[in-house]
Amino acid sequence: MANWGKGGVAYCFGVTWYLQVDFQLFVGCTLLMMIYFKKRRLFIGIMGVLIVCSSVYNFYTTYIIKWHNYAEVSTADHSFAVNYYIHRNPCSRFASYAVGVIVGVLYMEYISMH
Numbered sequence: 709m710a711n712w713g714k715g716g717v718a719y720c721f722g723v724t725w726y727l728q729v730d731f732q733l734f735v736g737c738t739l740l741m742m743i744y745f746k747k748r749r750l751f752i753g754i755m756g757v758l759i760v761c762s763s764v765y766n767f768y769t770t771y772i773i774k775w776h777n778y779a780e781v782s783t784a785d786h787s788f789a790v791n792y793y794i795h796r797n798p799c800s801r802f803a804s805y806a807v808g809v810i811v812g813v814l815y816m817e818y819i820s821m822h
Contacts, residue, residue, distance in 0.1 A: 728796070737805065737809050741809075761799070763803050
């Protein structure tokens with residue numbers, strides 16, 4: 709996982725950052741789904757807390773620190789910060805990914821009831 713270490717990115721295709729983040733979120737949500745099958749309320753609580761943490765992280769990085777989550781490249785330091793702490797960080801992408809997982813769980817439960 710190239711986005712785990714600091715000090716730059718040493719891989720061929722920089723645009724593949726999303727695959728790394730998506731894989732990490734997939735593995736994490738797979739582990740959370742094991743909790744879902746054992747204790748559903750605990751799963752909902754953990755997902756809720758992680759969604760709030762992800763949203764607070766995004767608020768902190770974009771509003772408090774002023775690292776905007778769009779393609780503004782004013783300085784090399786700003787570009788590195790946006791790429792490392794926002795784009796390539798699974799914490800900033802978890803909320804939207806988790807909403808998809810929750811909708812999938814609700815759909816699965818709906819199908820099993822009908």
